[in-house]
Amino acid sequence: MPELPEVETMVRGIRSAVEGKRIVEFRRAPCRCRTISLKPGLATIRRRCEGQTVVGVRRRAKKIILELASGEAFVIEPRMTGLMLVANPPDTAHLRFEWRLAERNKTRSLWFWDQRGLGTVRLLDAGQLADVLGDGRLGPDALAISGQEWQSRLKATARPVKVALLDQKLVAGIGNLYASEILHLAQINPRRRANRLTAAEIARMARAVVAVLEEAIRCEGSTLSDGTYRNALNEEGGYQNAHRVYDRANQACPTCGHPEIRRIVQAQRSTFFCPACQK
DNA sequence: CATATGTCCTGAGAGC
DNA sequence: TGCTCTCAGGACATAT
Numbered sequence: 268m269p270e271l272p273e274v275e276t277m278v279r280g281i282r283s284a285v286e287g288k289r290i291v292e293f294r295r296a297p298c299r300c301r302t303i304s305l306k307p308g309l310a311t312i313r314r315r316c317e318g319q320t321v322v323g324v325r326r327r328a329k330k331i332i333l334e335l336a337s338g339e340a341f342v343i344e345p346r347m348t349g350l351m352l353v354a355n356p357p358d359t360a361h362l363r364f365e366w367r368l369a370e371r372n373k374t375r376s377l378w379f380w381d382q383r384g385l386g387t388v389r390l391l392d393a394g395q396l397a398d399v400l401g402d403g404r405l406g407p408d409a410l411a412i413s414g415q416e417w418q419s420r421l422k423a424t425a426r427p428v429k430v431a432l433l434d435q436k437l438v439a440g441i442g443n444l445y446a447s448e449i450l451h452l453a454q455i456n457p458r459r460r461a462n463r464l465t466a467a468e469i470a471r472m473a474r475a476v477v478a479v480l481e482e483a484i485r486c487e488g489s490t491l492s493d494g495t496y497r498n499a500l501n502e503e504g505g506y507q508n509a510h511r512v513y514d515r516a517n518q519a520c521p522t523c524g525h526p527e528i529r530r531i532v533q534a535q536r537s538t539f540f541c542p543a544c545q546k
Numbered sequence: 547c548a549t550a551t552g553t554c555c556t557g558a559g560a561g562c
Numbered sequence: 563t564g565c566t567c568t569c570a571g572g573a574c575a576t577a578t
Contacts, residue, residue, distance in 0.1 A: 268571060300556075329572075346572040347555080361556090383555045385572065426549070435573075443571060493558075493570080535551075536571065 269345040270329060271409055271440030272483035272506065273496055277351040278326045280499025284353040285333065285377055288368035289320050296362035296378065303363050303381065306389040315339060316390060321368070327400045328408065328439035333366075338393045342400075343379060349386030352378040354500045364388055382495055409440035409476055417473045421461040428464060428472075429457035430534045441476070444489060444513050447539045449475045451512045451522065456545045457531070457538045482509065512539040520544060 269277070293316050295302065295309065305312060316335060323334040331351060333341040343351065348361075356362055356378055363386070366377040379388060391399060398404065407416055420437050421428070431437055432446040441449070450457050453475035455468055464472070483489065488504035490496045491514065496504060511521050516530035516539060525543035532538070 270572090303555095344573075347570080349572095381555095382557075383570095383572095385555055387573090424548080430549095433572095491570095495557095534549095537569095 268347055268442055268444060268491070269349065269488070269496060270442035270445050271326075271480055272445070272486075273488035273504065274326050274329045274331060274345065274440075275484050276487045276498050276504070277345070278324055278331055281331075281351050281353050281377060282324045284375060284499075285321050285324050285366075285368060287320065287322070288370060288375075289318065290316050290335075290366055291369050291374050292317060292365075292367040294365055294367075296365045297359070298362055299360050300384055303384050303386065303388070305364075306387075312390045316341070328405050328435060329442065330400070332396075332400070340391055340396055342387075342389045342391055342396070344387045345381070346383075346385040346387070348382040348495045350378075350380045350495075350497055352380055352497070352499055352501060356380045357495070357497060357501060405435055405439040406437045407439065409438050410480055412438055412473070412476075414470060414473055417469050418466060421464060421469055424461045426461055427458050427533055428455060428461045429538050431461040433534070433536070438476075440480070443536050443538075444491075444510075445479055445483065447513045448510060449479045451540060451545060452479055454545055457533065457540050482506070512541060515539060 293313055319335045319337055321333050322336050325332050331343040361380055361382045362378055363381050364379040367374045368377060421431060424431050429446050429450060432441045453472040455472055483506040486504055486506035487498050488496055489506040490503040491507060512528050515528045518528050519526050520528055520541040520543060523541060523544040525541050528539055528541055530537055530539050
């Protein structure tokens, strides 16, 4: 489930193959699943992007942005199972889109692969980009939010802190897996109401956010037991080996030794925590 | 306004 | 064995 660390890993992994390259062709890949809808349509996208140079590759929240010379940009959301690849994909059955990029006297392909097909690919103009990526839609990036912002934003909601961390308008980039890991490291119970946290707890959580996400980026993300997440070269991530609570219900807590990590459901999502060391 | 719930999608695994 | 059912959770639409 690509969250901030996985998306950041994809961006870093495709950058050198994509930046400064001219798009020769954009097309749907042969795929035996239902087709993913494109915005705008395929013909319009082709007319607007083919021949253009990709001037930059960056991440905003969990989105990948391929900036074109014209000021337009592709915005790609991997959501649950989407991958950006510059190497052979896990399989060809779930390849969705291909960008063919000019490279000296040949071409090189950038692929969007997506098993479940919930991902999206859009080509947006400058105005649409400002809307989709702007402050009205997304909060500050989880790796670039100040202590002051954490305090004021968490004080503004009575939801459980775990649920608040998943709200992309409150803070952008954290998903279900890392929310549990962050609260575990910060030793905060996920059911605590956000506006009831003390200043010291919020400060501790803010440090945990950076610690967990940066370490996960160093490990190139988490490849869960379903194996879907891969980096741009189709290699597994490594952070799953560092998970302390996620998907470890009924196992012993690696932090305090309590015999049973718990799984609860909050906002229809699984939350994992240790009832002993997360008060 | 804040918060809660339903929806999309595929493949894995459970249960009979 | 082979079928049906449930579950996983990103972002967004709709409901309360």
